Structure formats: C-alpha cells, structure tokens
Amino acid sequence: MSHNQNTTNKPQKVALHHIHQKLNAKIIEFAGFLMPVRYSSDIEEHKAVRESVGVFDVSHMGEFLLKGKQALDLVQKVTSNDASKLKIGGVQYSCLPNETGGIVDDLLVYKLAEEEYLLVVNASNIEKDRNHILKYNDFGVEFKDISDAMSLLAIQGQNAIPTLQKLTDINLAEMKYYTFQKGTFAGIENVLISATGYTGAGGFEVYVPNEFAEKIWGAIFEAGEEFNIKPIGLGARDTLRLEMGYCLYGNDIDDTTSPLEAGLGWITKFTKNFVNSENLQKQKIEGFTRRLIGFELEDRGIARKDYEIQNAEGEKIGIVTSGSLSPMLNKGIGLGYVQKEFAKATTPIQIRVRNRVLKAKVVKLPIYKK
DSSP, X not given: OOGGXXXXXXXXXXXXHHHHHHTTOEEEEEXXXXXXXXXXXXXXXXXXXXXSOEEEEOTTSXXXXXXXXXXXXXXXXXXXXXXXXXXXXXXXXEEEXXXXXXXXXXEEEEEEETTXXXXXXXXXXHHHHHHHHXXXXXXXXXXXXXXXXXXXXXXESTTHHHHHGGGBSSOXXXXXXXXXXXXXXXXXXXXXXXXXXXXXXXXXXXXXXXXXXXXXXXXXXXXTGGGTOEEEOHHHHHHXXXXXXXXXXXXXXXXXXXXXXXXXXXXXXXXXXXXXXXXXXXXXXXXXXXXXXXXXXXXXXXXXXXXEEEETTSOEEEEEEEEEEETTTTEEEEEEEEEGGGOSTTOEEEEEETXXXXXXXXXXXXXXXX
C-alpha cells in the first residue's frame, strides 16, 4: 500500500511497532505514523547518545529511487545543492526549493550508481515531495517510492562504531562523514550503511527492507549491550538536533522560508539552474531582511515555538521556531527568525514567555559545543 492510498487516514505503523510497544514506549501520532516519543526519559535518552550510543527507529522517513539516463538532470532541477559533485558512495544534504521562495522539504541525496539516486525525505512530506518531483520529471526518469518497504535505523553516539563493527566487514572507522557503503550486516546482504545522522554525535544510518528490521534491531542491541545501548525516541531526537542548530521541517523551515534566510546558503549552489534559482540568486545579491538564529536563555525558562523574540528595548524583532531545555547545557535554547541586524552572536535579546520576559542572547551554531 502506498501513502497516497492511505485513505482511512489512520496512522501507519512502522515495521518495529510491536517492539516499541514491548519496550513500553510512549507512542504518539507523528507525521501520519505511530512513533515512539520516549522509552524512559528524554534527558536520559539524550545523554545516552551524547555519551555512549543510542538507536532511533526513523522508518517513517520516505525513500524515493530515481533511475535513468537523465536521473542527475532531474535531481539537479529539483534540488538546491550541486549533485553533479557526488561520486558513487556519496551523500549530500540538500533541499527542494518551491516556486515562491520557500522550501518544499529538506532531504538527503545518495548517489547509488552512475544513473541511480536515492532521495530520503521527511515523513510528513512524502506525498507532497513525490508530486513536486514528478511535476518536473520531463526527463523520462523512472521514479519509485519505496518508503513503505524500507526500515531505517539511526545508531548514533561515540560507541556506534564499536557496536556496529561487530556486525559487518565494512571498515566503519574509515568511512567518511556523508558517505555510504553497501555490504553484509548482521548476516543480511546488500544493506546500505551511511555515515550520516541528525544528532551531531556521529554514527550511522542503516537502511533495510522491512522483513529484516527486527533481526537487525535485535543484533544491534546485542552488540551494544556492553555500551549500555538504549532505544531513543523522537523527544531526544528533537533536543539533540536543536543543540546542533539543525533545522526541523515544519518548524524552522517550511514553504515560506527561504534557504538563504535559514542559513542554508551552503546547500544552495548557483552553479546550475534549479527550481526558482533565479529569484533566490536575486535574493542573495539584494539581501534579505530576516535570518535564522540560535539562542540561549540567561533566565530560567523554556522558549516554545511561536513565542515572540524582542530586542533589549522590548520591541518585537522575530519569532521562536523551535525551543527546549538543553540536557547538556541545562538551560533553555532555541532557534528563531529575527530581523537581520539582530542576528549577530552575543546580541542581547529577550523572549516573551506568556506574561514574563526572559533574557537571552544570540549564539553561534552549534549551540552545544563538544
């Protein structure tokens, strides 16, 4: 069953749903899927990743296979980064710009073979992304949505290598960040392992067909037992990415935010034409009025999405897009858009939390520095 046929609007279950239930995870509906938000506590899970190793089931993510003589042409047309720079075995962070200056989604582009690419997209955007890419497929590229057939596990933290090395002959320590290899993993052939992740703690992501998900989950937990490996939910996933200042689609970037405003100029390459590149290039030259910043609270409290950001004089200069308590810094942190002149690190700002105003300051990303 593919996503566009999910007419009942009942949330989908990932292949490992029964395992998360057995582990007594708190399960919530997220992006149309039933997902584990936490197993023990967000802070405990967050620290497990920062200090040892943890495993996320992120099987809700979408995967598209693009194949054909002009597969690269299609990828180049719809993504902002320059995919012609990718070698086989390379991965690229990128985004799908829309026609009006915003972002359809952020994604990973994998070059599997000379004429074959894998795009990994956010769960909430699978259908939207598929429609958007197909709209530009004048290239006769074969497009296959394999989202429902694949499971994806992210094994993150400094003990990811000694854990996973027990399960494969691929030399994991030698794998460069943002590359992948295919090989035998936990006795299963042709598993894609990539040196990627959205935690800033290092580690790998492992793609397997659903029928092997349970075997691989079990093998990883057995291998990581000596490192006190833990299952990690979406709660800690959010605080980990926030400490790094990584954008979350739907919060920090969306259909109305430009990649340049969001600090994603580094994945927006004007060496080629892509959807809306002319307007974005114009914006780069003429400048833009707001900028995504990271901030730390100096007063106790937590800034939440949509709270007002003010300058030191109490005038509104922007809005919080993501906020939480940082388990590593033990203070409130967040991301938000402010008028550009307030975007410099150390600029004093304040966050309006209901009827109180909390002191804060702009910080350089990542917010948490190892």
